[in-house]
Amino acid sequence: MAAVRARSRRGEGERLRADILDAADRLLVATGDEDAVSIRAIAAEVGVTAPAIYLHFADKAELLFAVCERTFASLDDTLERAVAGIDDPLLSLRARGEAYIRFGVDNPDHYRILFMGRPAFTPDEWGSERLLASAAYRHLVEAVEACQASGSLPADISSELAATGLWATVHGVASLLVARPSFPWPPLDDLIDHVLGVHAFGLANGGRPPIP
Amino acid sequence: MAAVRARSRRGEGERLRADILDAADRLLVATGDEDAVSIRAIAAEVGVTAPAIYLHFADKAELLFAVCERTFASLDDTLERAVAGIDDPLLSLRARGEAYIRFGVDNPDHYRILFMGRPAFTPDEWGSERLLASAAYRHLVEAVEACQASGSLPADISSELAATGLWATVHGVASLLVARPSFPWPPLDDLIDHVLGVHAFGLANGGRPPIP
DNA sequence: TGTACATCAGTGAACGCGCGTTCACTGATGTAC
DNA sequence: TGTACATCAGTGAACGCGCGTTCACTGATGTAC
Numbered sequence: 001m002a003a004v005r006a007r008s009r010r011g012e013g014e015r016l017r018a019d020i021l022d023a024a025d026r027l028l029v030a031t032g033d034e035d036a037v038s039i040r041a042i043a044a045e046v047g048v049t050a051p052a053i054y055l056h057f058a059d060k061a062e063l064l065f066a067v068c069e070r071t072f073a074s075l076d077d078t079l080e081r082a083v084a085g086i087d088d089p090l091l092s093l094r095a096r097g098e099a100y101i102r103f104g105v106d107n108p109d110h111y112r113i114l115f116m117g118r119p120a121f122t123p124d125e126w127g128s129e130r131l132l133a134s135a136a137y138r139h140l141v142e143a144v145e146a147c148q149a150s151g152s153l154p155a156d157i158s159s160e161l162a163a164t165g166l167w168a169t170v171h172g173v174a175s176l177l178v179a180r181p182s183f184p185w186p187p188l189d190d191l192i193d194h195v196l197g198v199h200a201f202g203l204a205n206g207g208r209p210p211i212p
Numbered sequence: 213m214a215a216v217r218a219r220s221r222r223g224e225g226e227r228l229r230a231d232i233l234d235a236a237d238r239l240l241v242a243t244g245d246e247d248a249v250s251i252r253a254i255a256a257e258v259g260v261t262a263p264a265i266y267l268h269f270a271d272k273a274e275l276l277f278a279v280c281e282r283t284f285a286s287l288d289d290t291l292e293r294a295v296a297g298i299d300d301p302l303l304s305l306r307a308r309g310e311a312y313i314r315f316g317v318d319n320p321d322h323y324r325i326l327f328m329g330r331p332a333f334t335p336d337e338w339g340s341e342r343l344l345a346s347a348a349y350r351h352l353v354e355a356v357e358a359c360q361a362s363g364s365l366p367a368d369i370s371s372e373l374a375a376t377g378l379w380a381t382v383h384g385v386a387s388l389l390v391a392r393p394s395f396p397w398p399p400l401d402d403l404i405d406h407v408l409g410v411h412a413f414g415l416a417n418g419g420r421p422p423i424p
Numbered sequence: 425t426g427t428a429c430a431t432c433a434g435t436g437a438a439c440g441c442g443c444g445t446t447c448a449c450t451g452a453t454g455t456a457c
Numbered sequence: 458t459g460t461a462c463a464t465c466a467g468t469g470a471a472c473g474c475g476c477g478t479t480c481a482c483t484g485a486t487g488t489a490c
Contacts, residue, residue, distance in 0.1 A: 010453050010465050033330065039444060049468055051446080060444065116328050116391055118245065131395055157406075161398050165407045172384020179328055183343055186373050194369075195377045202414025222432050222486050251477060261435055263479080272477065428490090435483075443474080450468075457461090 005047030017056040019046050024067050028109045071110040076136040078103050090152040093143050097170045097196050104174025111178050115171060140167060154206050169199045217259030229268040231258050236279050240321045283322040288348040290315050302364035305355050309382045309408050316386025323390050327383060352379060366418050381411045
């Protein structure tokens with residue numbers, strides 16, 4: 001519970017909106033339980049009464065949607081920063097994958113909401129078009145295409161299939177670690193090296209199964 | 213809601229336990245929402261009053277744990293049946309991976325509970341020891357070791373690391389599809405072929421990143 | 425064979441709780457005249 | 458410069474709901490004598 005909050009001056013009402021999103025985020029990280037992020041808990045954390053939430057969000061779903069949107073934007077930021085300055089397209093793709101996994105492991109609760117939640121939990125729009133149109137997804141497909149253009153990856157494979165396969169692979173590592181943190185996983189660095197090494201090698205060499 | 217249930221005869225009280233687990237399972241599949249699986253809803257589905265549940269389960273967590281345990285056993289069954297009769301160890305490993313993905317896609321709600329849920333949701337014991345000791349996990353490690361013994365996979369890599377990497381890969385495909393069913397994924401067969409082909413090829417060839 | 429009785433398999437009512445949301449309101453603050 | 462007033466940023470109380478769980482009970486059923 002935060003301290004008592006001073007009422008915003010006239011014209012500064014929008015400040016509360018940002019405070020609410022921050023508080024929802026804080027609660028999510030602190031409790032590690034999205035069920036604990038209730039309208040009432042958020043209001044208490046902000047230092048405001050529950051109905052005040054409805055001055056800025058139509059209902060709970062809209063609020064959680066806004067939280068997701070912020071986190072999704074920060075995922076793309078993180079990935080772009082991770083590959084900034086890496087010229088080789090394949091190394092860049094690999095760095096992107098590694099940064100993705102680390103983002104998930106470092107922000108398990110956000111990651112769970114974004115990519116592991118029930119479809120019903122996040123608003124419908126996130127289902128497909130939003131995800132497709134998202135900066136993070138577009139950047140991944142572009143990164144694959146850059147590899148193909150440079151000859152690092154074979155061009156005879158759909159860039160979307162390759163992007164999806166890579167996404168599934170890094171998502172697999174991230175989401176397993178997020179879902180079962182107490183399992184005795186190999187050291188994270190080893191796991192990342194192994195999985196990305198295997199996948200990148202297989203992809204670069206055409207991804208044909210070794211057995212006809 | 214099922215029809216009225218006849219009271220068990222004396223000595224046959226255990227029948228209710230099985231009926232409760234079946235009902236919980238049915239509810240899970242029908243609603244696709246684990247929050248809908250409440251003690252009261254289960255009781256109504258069985259055709260019994262809510263307190264009757266407590267004749268067989270100490271609390272809700274124990275009930276859900278029992279549901280998970282059954283599903284986990286059926287996952288191992290499915291995988292073993294899928295590889296039965298496949299002699300080549302690498303083909304067998306591949307078939308195991310494919311069967312795993314299809315199990316997840318075919319049983320999205322069970323899969324979500326087993327491998328995508330909050331750690332707090334499933335009882336603590338599932339966290340590590342249970343999963344490690346599980347038949348499905350042991351069988352996977354053994355399958356990798358069989359490949360190494362036959363020379364299909366390099367022996368200079370930890371079988372647990374390779375098993376974990378493979379698990380992460382198939383889990384990635386399964387859990388993405390489960391979490392975002394409305395995303396325009398490539399055809400499932402293509403995705404399975406691609407991801408397993410890439411991973412198996414990379415693994416069989418040492419998994420060294422193509423770039424030093 | 426008949427009957428008292430213990431036991432088994434439940435029932436029915438109630439508990440306290442936290443939830444999302446609505447509604448009528450209030451009091452400080454900036455603005456128009 | 459002073460004051461009436463509209464507006465903004467909330468408050469406080471209440472709603473109905475479904476939840477997990479507890480408790481005292483009941484009525485059929487098998488068993489011992």
